[in-house]
Amino acid sequence: MxxxxxxxxxxxxxxxxxxxxxxxxxxxxxxxxxxxxxxxxxxxxxxxxxxxxxxxxxxxxxxxxxxxxxxxxxxxxxxxxxxxxxxxxxxxxxxxxxxxxxxxxxxxxxxxxxxxxxxxxxxxxxxxxxxxxxxxIQSRAPFLLSGAGVSGRGLIPEYVRVVDVAPTLLELAGVPVPNGLDGTAYPTGESRGRFVVGLLWDGAHCSDLLALASAGELPAVASLLGDGLALTGGAVAEFPSVTLCNHTSALTGVGPGRHGILGNVFYDRARGERINANDESTWHRSAEWLRPDVSTVFEMLTAARPEARSVCINEAVDRGATVSTMQLLREVAHDGPVSALLPPAEQSPYLGESRHLADHYFRWATQVDDSGLNQVLQEWADPAAAPALTWWATVVTDAGHHAGGPRSPIARDSLRDADRRLGVFLTHLDSLGLREQVTFLLTADHGFEKxxxxxxxxxxxxxxxxxxxxxxxxxxxxxxxxxxxxx
Ligand SMILES: [Zn+2]
Incomplete structure (x- = not known):
């Protein structure tokens, strides 16, 4: 044309x-x-x-x-x-x-x-x-590394890209990074942990996250930062800086022109249809739209280490994971909304301010995230069967930032709620005596502006x-x- x-x-x-x-x-x-x-x-x-x-x-x-x-x-x-x-x-x-x-x-x-x-x-x-x-600012996601094999260098004035997340996870898991990805691994030391945990806090504002952690308001993140590092320039999201485009970029190491998930909603000329890929009713179907010649981090892990278990919690891009939330959703024949399967938000032990439940998205995200923590704890119940790679996405941070914008009370409370759930997992790892063997990567899919x-x-x-x-x-x-x- x-x-x-x-x-x-x-x-x-x-x-x-x-x-x-x-x-x-x-x-x-x-x-x-x-x-x-x-x-x-x-x-x-x-x-x-x-x-x-x-x-x-x-x-x-x-x-x-x-x-x-x-x-x-x-x-x-x-x-x-x-x-x-x-x-x-x-x-x-x-x-x-x-x-x-x-x-x-x-x-x-x-x-x-x-x-x-x-x-x-x-x-x-x-x-x-x-x-x-x-x-x-809308493209700036956090990028924090901590734990086994990571030196405690604190805040570093550098940046990476969201496409660097998958290669970094692979390198931390001791897997050679395949040629041809758009991203590259962030260099860490030679030593490796036994387990890698990737945390994606959807829409978590990079600078506000680091500021709150430094102020002692996010104790779990602060404890990761205590023996780790965070890039103040964070991870630059792919364009558009929207959710599913960047979850996919993080987990495949390639940009939207290659993985095919152009946004949350896009049109496919070959199919002649509009694709809404990031909806409560469709988010378990993303593998249908992911380009077949692109591999997920779970598939790349399995190709190199067939015995390695991987767990993918509350994440749409789950193709190749040994266990995933979306597999459960695909298997469960349910007529109603996903929220009908989830624990009630009012009873959440991690909800700091119940008034935020008036926001429909925050309420749903609270349920999803409580369920996500339960699944993570279940997958980590038996230390002998602990997964080599865990990917755990958190939703409430996106809900809080949409509702009020960065630095608003509801955005900061969403970070505090996410931090409480992370704290429970860290305490669980301590109780198993495994914390020292875990390497953590905390990131997001995009930033936020008001x-x-x-x-x-x-x-x-x-x-x-x-x-x-x-x-x-x-x-x-x-x-x-x-x-x-x-x-
Ligand atoms: Zn998002």
Missing amino acids: SDTVPAAIAAALTSPELAAVVDLVAYPVEDADGQRAVMVHGQHGVVRLRAGERHDVVTGVDPVAHTDPLAFLPYESECAEPSPENRRNAYPEPARRLLSFFADADRSPDVVVVHTPSHYFPETGGHRGEHGSLDV ADEAATGSWKSALADVCERAGVTYRNEGPGFVYLNVR
């Missing part, structure tokens, strides 16, 4: 009337030499991005000129300027991430629209706290107008994924 229509959409959606709503609009193009490139439009200019982070400014000011993954550190500088406007913001590795995003022939949209960090869009599912953007409740509005009618003028049909999924010439 000619790039005329995407360019017209990008120009219309970056008009001054939409400045509070649209930060960036991007679409793929082909260079004269046949190489793939990405055009990125902002309010003040247009840039062409090519592999190797090459930026060729087309007009005005490069909208992704600042790319420092350590921007807004130390944390005080983020707090002083939350949800910054484009020219003050930073966008780590924009070419690599956007090129991956546009690499799937069937599922990548023709155009992607990125919200401003402060855009508030409750009418299409937006919350007080949001993520999904290319920018540094919306400005005055920054409302929508680019939907502008998109409809330009597509009507151009005479093209389109789908708008996500929202922000624009597929042209499909109904």
Whole structure:
């Protein structure tokens, strides 16, 4: 397709009337030499991005000129300027991430629209706290290593990428990292623990997590940090910085253009269907959408160590795990919502503030996470059968950050609740005498920024107008994924 229509959409959606709503609009193009490139439009200019982070400014000011993954550190500088406007913001590795995003022939949209960090869009599912953007804060997940084989170096001003999680887990498990992954292992020492535990706290805000741990408010995380290390730049999420795209990137070591899980909701041209992959009713089905030539960390572990058991708790991307929550869900024939199978939230011993149960998502997440802890303890009941690799995802941290945004009471309480559950597991490992043999990796799938409740509005009618003028049909999924010439 000619790039005329995407360019017209990008120009219309970056008009001054939409400045509070649209930060960036991007679409793929082909260079004269046949190489793939990405055009990125902002309010003040247009840039062409090519592999190797090459930026060729087309007009005005490069909208992704600042790319420092350590921007807004130390944390005080983020707090002083939350949800910054484009020219003050930073966008780590924009070419690599956007090129991956546009690499799937069937599922990548023709155009992607990125919200401003402060855009508030409750009418299409937006919350007080949001993520999904290319920018540094929404893309910054924590990255903490602790325990056997990890030196206690404390806070380090470095960063990795979410695609580095799988290779790091494999290396910690003594497995050679396969060639051809997008990610690489974070270097640790030569010594190895017997067990590896990966913790994904969904949406846990990197800097706030580290600040609360340092202030003594998250004792379990603080105890991990006490003999471990954390990167203050965290792990940079793949684009879009949404949940299922990044759970999959963490657990396969490749970006969305290769694993195929472009977002939580996307369209598949080959199937002719919309895929909603991150829903209470579909999250046990992700293996159906994962590209078959991509391996999960569980499959890579088994290929190298066939005897090694792996456990995957409350995680959609479970293909190849010996035991997983999603296997149980697939086996249990249930008619009602998953929550009907879960312990009641009111009786949760890890819930710090019962008023948060008024938030439907927080309530459901409390049930899911209590159930997750029970499964972890069950899988670790017999030390002789303890899993070589445990992956344990926590949901409530996403619920708390959506409900109030980073630093809000409900976001911080969600971190405290998650910390209590982690504390129970650490105490259990101590009681088995196994703690010294375990290496921990704590991460997340994305960061969070707070919306400005005055920054409302929508680019939907502008998109409809330009597509009507151009005479093209389109789908708008996500929202922000624009597929042209499909109904
Ligand atoms: Zn998430």
